[in-house]
Amino acid sequence: MSTDQSQRSIRCLVAKVGLDGHxxxxxVIARAFRDAGFEVIYSGLHKAPDEIVxxxxxxxxxxxxxxxxxxxxxxxxxxxxxxxxEYDAFDDTLILVGGVIPDDDKAELxxxxxxxxxxxxxxxxxxxxxxxxxxxxx
Amino acid sequence: xxxSAGLLDDLLAGKHRALAxxxxxxxxxxxxxxxxxxxxxxxxxxxxxxxxxxxxxxxKSTLVDKLAEHYREQGETVGVVAIDPSSPYxxxxxxxxxxxxxxxxxxxxxxxxxxSARGNLGGLSTATADAVKAxxxxxxxxxxxxxxxxxxxxxxxxxxxxxxxxxxPPGAGDNVxxxxxxxxxxxxxxxxxxxxxxxxxxxxxxxxxxxHLGQGSTTVDAGHxxxxxxxxxxxxxxxxxxWTPPIVETVAIDGQGVVDLVETFAEHRQFLEDSxxxxxxxxxxxxxxxxxxxxxxxxxxxAAEMDDHGGVGAFVDNVMSGDTxxxxxxxxxxxxxxxxxxxx
Numbered sequence: 001m002s003t004d005q006s007q008r009s010i011r012c013l014v015a016k017v018g019l020d021g022h023x024x025x026x027x028v029i030a031r032a033f034r035d036a037g038f039e040v041i042y043s044g045l046h047k048a049p050d051e052i053v054x055x056x057x058x059x060x061x062x063x064x065x066x067x068x069x070x071x072x073x074x075x076x077x078x079x080x081x082x083x084x085x086e087y088d089a090f091d092d093t094l095i096l097v098g099g100v101i102p103d104d105d106k107a108e109l110x111x112x113x114x115x116x117x118x119x120x121x122x123x124x125x126x127x128x129x130x131x132x133x134x135x136x137x138x
Numbered sequence: 139x140x141x142s143a144g145l146l147d148d149l150l151a152g153k154h155r156a157l158a159x160x161x162x163x164x165x166x167x168x169x170x171x172x173x174x175x176x177x178x179x180x181x182x183x184x185x186x187x188x189x190x191x192x193x194x195x196x197x198k199s200t201l202v203d204k205l206a207e208h209y210r211e212q213g214e215t216v217g218v219v220a221i222d223p224s225s226p227y228x229x230x231x232x233x234x235x236x237x238x239x240x241x242x243x244x245x246x247x248x249x250x251x252x253x254s255a256r257g258n259l260g261g262l263s264t265a266t267a268d269a270v271k272a273x274x275x276x277x278x279x280x281x282x283x284x285x286x287x288x289x290x291x292x293x294x295x296x297x298x299x300x301x302x303x304x305x306x307p308p309g310a311g312d313n314v315x316x317x318x319x320x321x322x323x324x325x326x327x328x329x330x331x332x333x334x335x336x337x338x339x340x341x342x343x344x345x346x347x348x349x350h351l352g353q354g355s356t357t358v359d360a361g362h363x364x365x366x367x368x369x370x371x372x373x374x375x376x377x378x379x380x381w382t383p384p385i386v387e388t389v390a391i392d393g394q395g396v397v398d399l400v401e402t403f404a405e406h407r408q409f410l411e412d413s414x415x416x417x418x419x420x421x422x423x424x425x426x427x428x429x430x431x432x433x434x435x436x437x438x439x440x441a442a443e444m445d446d447h448g449g450v451g452a453f454v455d456n457v458m459s460g461d462t463x464x465x466x467x468x469x470x471x472x473x474x475x476x477x478x479x480x481x482x
Contacts, residue, residue: 008166009229009254034230039254044237050244055236058249060158088155138162 010135012063015043015052017080020070025098025120029065032124038063038131049076053083062094062135069099073109081113092136098122142170146177149276154246157276161251164268175268181275185217186407189283189299191324196305197331199238201390201399202284206248207241208396209280216242217249217273219266221285224254231255235284249273264430267298267423298423300416301406303327303399306345309337325383326406329399333387345385381409436475443471 014030016023023045030040041059043052056064064084066077077097084090090113097109098118106117115134118127145163148156160178163171188205190198199220206216220235233252242248251273253266266283273281283299304325328349330341386402388395410416444450453467 008168011162030232034225034232035228037225037228037230039224039231039233039252041233041236041252048244054244054246055250057154057246058158058251059233059236060155060162088153138159138166138168 008138010038010063010131011041011059011061011138012038012065012131013041013043013052013056013059013061015047015055015064015066015080016045017043017047017049017052017066017068017076018070018072019046020068020072020099021045022067022069022099025069026067028124029067029098029127032128033131036128036132049079050083052080053087053089056080056084056093057087057089060138062092062138063096063131064093065096065098067098068101071100073097073099073101074105077109077114078112092138094131094135096127096130098127142173142177146174149178149272150181152277154249157249157272158251160272161269164272165253165265167265171268175271178268178271178275182271183274185270185274185278185281186403187270187274187281187283187299187301188403189285189302190305191285191302192305192329192331193307194286196307197390198284198286198305199235201305201329201331201388201396202235202282203239203241204390204393204396205282205400206239207393208400210242210245210248214279215247215249215277217251217270217276217278217281219251219253219269219273219281219283221253221255221266221283223286229254249276249278264427264434267427270298300410300419301326301403303329303403305329305331306341308332308335308341326381327399327402328383328385329388329395330385331388331390333395334389338387342385342387349383349385381406381413381415439475440471443474447471 012033014026014033016026026042030042033040041055041061043055047055052064052066055061064080066073066080068076081090081095084093084095095114096116096118097114099120101109101117101119109117116130118130145156145160149160160174162168163174190202192198202218202220206218209216218239220233222231222233222235224231231254233254236250236252239248239250242250251269253269270281270283302324304327306328308330328345330338330345332338333342384402386395386399388399390396407416410419444453447453447470453464456462456467457464
């Protein structure tokens with residue numbers, strides 16, 4: 001008779017990286033995740049890749065959602081992924097990218113290790129369900 | 139077990155990922171987390187634990203940021219546990235305190251961890267105290283617990299921190315009076331933050347009056363925090379003056395007053411050590427931990443016993459149909475447990 005009752009929760013970091021100042025989408029996602037029962041850490045604006053890595057590692061998030069609408073994804077995402085690998089956090093963190101990403105770049109990001117890319121207009125439910133189904137166990 | 143042992147070794151070796159993972163296991167009550175915390179215990183007792191609480195908007199996160207920055211400049215390592223409320227309906231939470239930690243970006247030696255209250259009415263739970271232990275074992279010099287004050291939260295934080303700091307925003311004059319009983323009982327230090335705003339002087343004055351009023355109380359002193367005393371054989375210095383909570387003014391956004399506050403923390407620390415109060419508080423903390431764990435274990439046994447009877451739903455059906463009442467059900471469920479205990 002074990003009293004170790006699990007209180008599992010999916011933890012998500014919603015990250016804004018680089019000079020991109022569009023935060024409305026990130027706020028909407030953060031709120032949708034909260035209402036889905038997830039625990040959401042929001043990074044705030046204008047974060048450097050190493051700050052995102054610091055937050056993802058220390059918070060031990062299941063999911064890292066990176067919001068980019070500045071076109072700098074090809075520069076910034078690799079740096080974040082490299083940092084996650086440095087701290088052994090890459091293998092069991094689900095990495096999502098949201099925002100304006102050209103189709104050609106989506107394949108490239110996925111090769112790097114991004115699990116999925118969500119463009120503008122993606123229904124909230126779709127993102128939430130994707131996280132529920134794919135978030136790695138902790 | 140082998141996974142726990144590996145995690146523990148990695149944590150003690152200073153791996154950030156391991157510390158983060160251990161805290162997650164503690165928070166999730168994952169199988170094996172008890173062995174983890176048990177293994178941490180012999181490595182704890184070195185960190186100074188500071189609790190910072192106060193009403194929303196008092197500027198706690200900004201102050202924590204400046205405190206962490208100051209300690210880092212002194213070459214000390216810092217751990218922060220920031221607790222935010224979670225939704226009672228979905229369990230979801232937006233943990234927003236990390237945004238304020240602007241001065242320590244990229245500094246891995248400031249280990250910041252957001253925690254959700256996960257439905258605990260008090261906001262804090264054994265998970266918080268255990269997370270503090272993990273940071274202590276990791277080697278942090280200072281661990282800061284930050285939590286929103288909401289009445290019960292303020293009482294709970296006493297059980298986890300050596301020094302409790304209550305932040306009061308200026309203009310809280312009327313609220314200060316209303317919070318009198320709770321605040322006086324838990325605060326080791328008061329901070330009037332945003333002290334450059336209108337109303338700050340008045341708030342300081344009212345706090346000063348409150349502190350003095352508390353000193354003049356004729357109530358029998360049952361200990362600084364009013365908890366049931368745990369019997370001690372300690373040789374307590376009888377002539378030590380009691381600690382009067384000082385009032386420190388800060389403007390955290392600019393870093394003003396932070397040095398004074400750090401010095402006040404150090405003074406309180408010295409008082410705790412000189413008076414023996416530190417040992418008394420830690421004994422009290424351990425006593426409460428033991429009680430909590432036993433309560434949780436007993437609750438688990440009761441839950442298992444209820445499942446054997448068809449679960450709580452079956453009991454509810456019985457009550458709703460008028461066959462019995464909750465008190466009788468409780469007596470019935472407890473009977474085998476009571477019998478076993480009485481047989482000893």
